[in-house]
Amino acid sequence: MRDYYEILGVSRGCDEAALKSSFRKLAMEHHPDRNGGCEEAEGRFKEINEAYSILSDPQKRARYDQFGHAGVNGGGGGGPGSGQFHDVNDIFNEVFGDVFGDMFGGRRQRGGPARGQDLRYDLEISLEQAYAGSEVEIVVPASIQCEACDGSGAKPGTSPTVCGTCGGAGRVRASQGFFSVERACPRCGGSGQLILDPCVECRGHGQLRKERTLQVRIPAGVDDGARIRLAGEGDAGARGGPRGDLYIFLSVKPHELFDRDGLDLLCTVPVPMTVAALGGDIEAPCLMGGENCDGACKIEVKVPEGSQTGRTVRLKGRGMPSLRSRERGDLIVELFVETPTRLSARQKELMRELSDLCGEQQHPKSASFIGKAKRFWEEVTGV
Template identity: 55%
Template sequence: MAKRDYYETLGVSKGASADEIKKAYRRKAKELHPDRNSDNPNAEEQFKAANEAYDVLKDADKKAAYDRYGHAAFEGGMGGRPGGGAGGFRGQGDFASAFSDVFDDLFGDFMGGQRGGGRSRAARGNDLRYNLRISLEDAFAGLQKTVTVPTSVSCDKCQGSGASDGSEPATCPTCSGMGKVRAQQGFFTVERTCPTCNGIGQIIKDPCRACQGAGRVEKEKSLSVNIPAGVETGTRIRLAGEGEAGLRGGPSGDLYIFIDVAEHQLFKRDGHDLYCRVPVSMAAAALGGDIEVPTIDGGKSRVKIPEGSQSGRQMRLRGKGMPALRGGQRGDMFIELAVETPVNLTGRQRELLREFDELGEKNNPQSSNFFSAVKGFWDSMKG
């Protein structure tokens, strides 16, 4: 049976670049891997065919020979058949080599790896959290706040390298700067963090005395934070690169500001709306009238109390609530009436209240309805 064209096997054109060929093989390797295709009996053969094609096309000399002679380039006198001679495809051994070429691309992100070799794997600094408590007025208006954060910053003496003056970090001899070592285990290549450099790829022979080779020192840092109007408790503000400095020149982490809005003595917040409980006298509730109430921006609003208002009655002031975090209209403010029972009465006041109470049930409709219902309940129980 004639072999399938290598370019066709990988799904690329004959003029494809080395990078295009590698990307095509990555896709095929993930698509056809036997572990992901247990229900496809042909997956293993297709996977091996893709691997064989990539082993040839990734090598400039083999690719040139294949482009000129096709599969015959690796048969008989043209270098031996695949799996045979020194110039041919060598089966499982070359599979490990080919698969190793794309190992980082397929699994590097999951293993915390870094693609390519010979580069420093300086560790990224940790993210930091800062809890900031602000008033409801500040949440309404927004503010610029300076915070002081204890953190790690890059060492000025060694410029973050971790090495003393006049010296440089050396490439780790165990991993050659990769930060990881590989071991062949049958069909697969297994990677582990280098035990000598702990994955950094470099070793410090003469560490900086100021930072003890870490490349960073403990220090407090003052930062200006913009708190936008409309923030709520739990709002998180990210300051990129303002977290802990990385080891030996590694990138800094981020700083997260978590907002906590303090309780207010006058207003209760529910999303964008505000609630204000206003006490009114019994006479004012009965007769009606106008009252002035505070607003969160420091102003005043006049509210009309309808005659005969009861405790718990609410009135809406549109647009007097909190602003939306990302622009838009403000919420509303709700005034809740709390009718206050008079205390510390004089003799005359008591006398007047008794006279008022004797006027009849028509002045207290809720009481009349309630006690009528109670009487009916008791009568039904007797029956």
């Protein structure tokens, strides 16, 4: 088992400041969140935490200096699985505080201002809105600072008093054998203050719940699952703390004509059998205007002669815009050859005449299939 001083890179006679400085540097370097979940970094991170949990405690450090690992294993924390994670969390709160505050949702100073909570709002938009971008009005229920008491929670003209139990720290510490456990003050709930005469408007909370109307700009090209952050539009902070943020999660409604594949738009368009056979022009829906596309969002598509169902025609630059560049996707039109129905007697007569005139050259796939099927039957039946 490695020496704890060696793990932290300090000498045995180092003071508390040097110990904390080395731990802070190493823990930030090997923190799993900064190393993409690397198992090696996670193992090193746990090793660093274990070493600091022992050496930062004067009693544990003295036992370790005298007896080595035997002096701390089992009696005051130590190896993996010994319940050290409570100590690790306490160490992190103490040592890193403001460094990791934003990463874990904000950390308030004891008894001081607290950052408001972040809010989530799920917003469903149409494909047209995602294509062109738009501005949407939303109504968000959020906490706001009480104007009557300026967020203090105390009746106007009065002020909160310092909690006598924790002395304003908001935390109390209790010793249990070799361990010292810190928890929120039960009397003031961790605020460090007591409100003896609460505000009538907010009933001592310092905040009120209210619906707020916001304008949200949807950028062109957003995709399903995109997230928009509105800084400072979340819940109000406690005791004058900053507001949290509002995160808007977008979902794009399914469209009755288009499917989306990245920046490309896919659309299946029926084509009359005669147009598919002879070639010609058809109209397809389009989300963008411009050349060869009128205000009704129709675009002309040239159908090659002899087109079959499933054939695609790609229209460059007619797809979705990109969020991060001027690039645009394509509109991919898939042709679906439609067989005519409810034919008149004359139409049926003409169709029979056409059928009699058409041979293998006009139906190459049918001829190929019949040949393969014939060989299959011969192999099976032996005839």
